[in-house]
Amino acid sequence: MGRIAVRNTCRSRARVAFFLLLVVLVSACGAENIDADALDRFCYPESKRDSRLSCECNNVSAAPWGMRALRIDCSYKEYRTADLSEVLPLYIDTLDLSWNALDQAPVFNSDSLHQLNLMHNNISRLSANNFAKLSSLRELYLGWNSISQVEAQTFAGLPHLQVLDLAHNNLHSVPAQLFAPLLVLTSLDLSWNRKLNETTQLQSGDLYTVLGINWKLTTLRLDACKLNELRLPSGAPLKELSLRRNLFQRVPGQLPQTLLHFDISDNLLEQLLPEDTANLTQVRQLFVEDMSLLQGVAAHALVPLELLESISFQNSRRLSHFDGDAFGPLPKVPSLRTMSFRGTLLRSFNSSLSPVFAKLTELDLNGVPLHCDCELVWLKKLWIETGGRCLKPSRIRGMLLSSARHDAFSCDTWPRWAYGVVVLTLIALSAVGIYLIVMGLRPHQGVTMRRKVGAGSPYARVTIEPNRQENLS
Template sequence: MFEGTAIHHWLCWGALYLLAAGLALPSETRRPCPQSCHCNTVLLEVNCSDGQLSKVPGDLPQDAKRMNLTHNNIKTLAHQQFQTLTQLLDLDLSDNLLTAIEMDAFLGLQNLLILRLARNHLKIIPAGVFTGLTHLQLLDISANEILVFLDFNFYELPALQSIKAEDNDLVFISHQAFSGLSSVKELHLDGCNLTAVPTEALTQLSVLRKLHFRRLTLTALPNYSFHHLVHLKELVISYCPRLETLSENSLFGLNLTSLTIRRCNLTAVPYIPLHHLVYLIHLDLSFNPITYIQGNMLRDLFRLEELHLIGGSLLGIEIRAFTGLTHFKLLNVSRNLLNTLEVDVFHSVDTLKTLGLDNNPLACDCRLLWVIRRRQYLDFGGESPTCTTSVQLQGWNFLDFSQSELAGLLTCRPPQILNHKPQVVKVDQGHTVVFYCNAEGDPLPSVSWLNPQQRPLSPTGRIRALSNGSLEVRYAQPEDSGTYLCVASNAAGNDSMLVSLHVRVFPSSTTNLFHLEGWFAFPSASPGVKGNQKLPFDVKTLLIAATIGLMSFFSSVSVCFIFMFLWSKTKGQIKHTATIAYVPRSTMSRSNVGKGNYMETSRFTMKLI
């Protein structure tokens, strides 16, 4: 009985083995694996990376979903190379030696979603290469040697959403190169040799949302560079050291939420090109030699939440620089030349969450007191600001201050104008006047001037406020008379001083003058001369003018006579011949004299030769 039971168990296990073997054999038949590859029958993946392959294997599993052929020596893709792999979703041919792809090479891959051809040696993409890839969503052709994109290069890819074409040798993109790409949302054109934005080609990408330009040789951004990309949300322009200016309408038509212009050569914030970007949330202008952020110039960007200006040349951020930015949360100005950051640059510090202020030569005084008081609410990005230029606080970290030390250490001294005596200056019309206004304080106060109408004076013009705090009035006029106000101010307060200017009208000289009555009136002879006023003439000046006029007249006449004399000499001896003809009255004329008709008289005709 025991023996029968053992035989029964043996037969059962044998049947199961045969059944498993029967099932396994067809499976292996359906999914052969090339010798240089590794196949995962569960995940349906084929990995032929680093297989020293010189061509695509021919015995690939037909039900494969993903195929890795990277780091091989494949040079060419033949016609219909992958026609049996109808289930393939992801094909990676990066890091090969590809120089040529034949027409219809990918025909049959109708389900392919991702195609990677990066880091090969392709110089051109012939027409018809991508035929059959109707569902392709990602195309990576970066780090090749492609020189141009020709018309309709990608026409067969209606479902394509992302193109990665960075690090090629692109010098030209044809106007119709992106024709047919009605679904592309992301385009990378980094590290190419393009010298201008391919505006006409980009107009084909009607739903583009992300556009990246890195390491290009752009020298300027002309007007309307992206005017048809109404759905673009993210624009990145970086590593363009020749890019110095943005034209006023260069960003016209865009509705960006994120703009990055890093590592270029902008010396000022491009306020005018930015002003219409009312949906902008993120702005990055890092690593540009920008020296100042001016006041009241960013107020149109009322949705802005982040501003990055790392590694620039910032010397100052003016008061009210971020006025109107009610959602402002992050300011990163690390690695600049700032010595302070006053609270009045912000619309409100209550919304500020992150402040990057490290690696600046900060002077710890009352202007930075607000930062230390709000340090528990601020994220300094892992590196707290440090006092640098203050002698007694040099090297102190902002987190080192205790609450009791703040009032005594972070102080300012109000401004005081030196030589505060009233200045009254009287000058004649046309002279230049300079008023001096020197002030001291801690921090060093700024000096501004107001004219008699209480309006600020600019550094330009005939009446101007100089950078050293002085006021200059050039070619003073009577209407410049009045009281001017010098105002010296810093974070601790202000001081002022009045100066007075009296300009006398230019006096009229009466020595050796006589007046001509009844002469023509010369309108607008000078601002002080009326139309019916007698015009003065200096006798000496009149005699000199008359002498010069006579000499000019006689010189002209002499030249004419000399010219006529020389001309007559060139004609040689002249013979004079005179012929005189006499014509008597006609008979008809004599008979009609009594009738009152016209009477013809006798005529003499003389011809002189």
């Protein structure tokens, strides 16, 4: 009985495999005969036919079994929404409508479209169920439009959407639970919506709860949204967060501890303190660039970043102090390989940082005004090229750190103020000496000079006699 059951199971599996193979073959054969009328109607509309403004339509092999798929590129064609057909061709996989003149988001109907690009158009409003007929859509790009109004059910009917780009728009009043229908959303970009901070709900609760963001989100970008406060659930599995060019004076305290990539560049921090990095224990890449007010990195500020691989302070032009104990007295960053101080105002580095710098594969010191003295000679011994150049002393000014000779990295044995004291002392002694010489050459007050009067005196009477030669004549 057991053998019979096994045979029946094998037969049923073989039938299922044959049926699936038959479906694949039928689908492949059907793909060979894509609806020509629908394809011509979309790719070559009457108003654009026989012109350079028609779309480019290409058949490609797509996963999982190499089935044919259609990719349509209609970018830079001056299309308006009225020029487009609602029904998309069969087997369409990608549709690019960027850089056109669309005045509203088109309503398309397709069960195979995976990627839709509507960037760089004139769309100002998104209505409810705008994309509900695109049930297979995975990537939607709406950046660089003028979208200011979004209805609550705009993204309904998109259960498979993973990437949503709404950057560079005019969003300021975002409906509550806007992204709730997006059950598998992994990447969300809301950058450069400068009035996003005016959304009232964001001031009362965390971003996930207010906007209905699911916990599968791994990438969140909120650049240039004029945010000065941000609340995120600490347990959210977020891996990448960008808060570049906002108004934060401190790193937000409520950040998920799962972050791997964090960008806090171009904000209003004046000092990077230990409390700023307390929750960044898993961060691999940290960007603190273009900070107009940042002046220093305090002691122990980078201690929590034990898994750090790359850190950049590039173009933080007021950064003049990097504490020797920034990584702690006993640095523990075995994974750190890349550091950038390009364009900062740092003049020197404490030798206590040598264990950290010695493990780097890239250290960028271009544009850093280094004071190449005996305290910095350890940096010259690094095996990597840093691009750093000496500003002082003047005898090696402009030379690469790696090109300057070791004996040029010298320190004065006396402090600089001592040289000033010596110079002033010499000037004072010289003045006293000159005064004494002058006083010694002057006659004494008790000596009286008397004039000689007599025949040998220069004041003796002179008699002029007439020339005898003249009298003889």
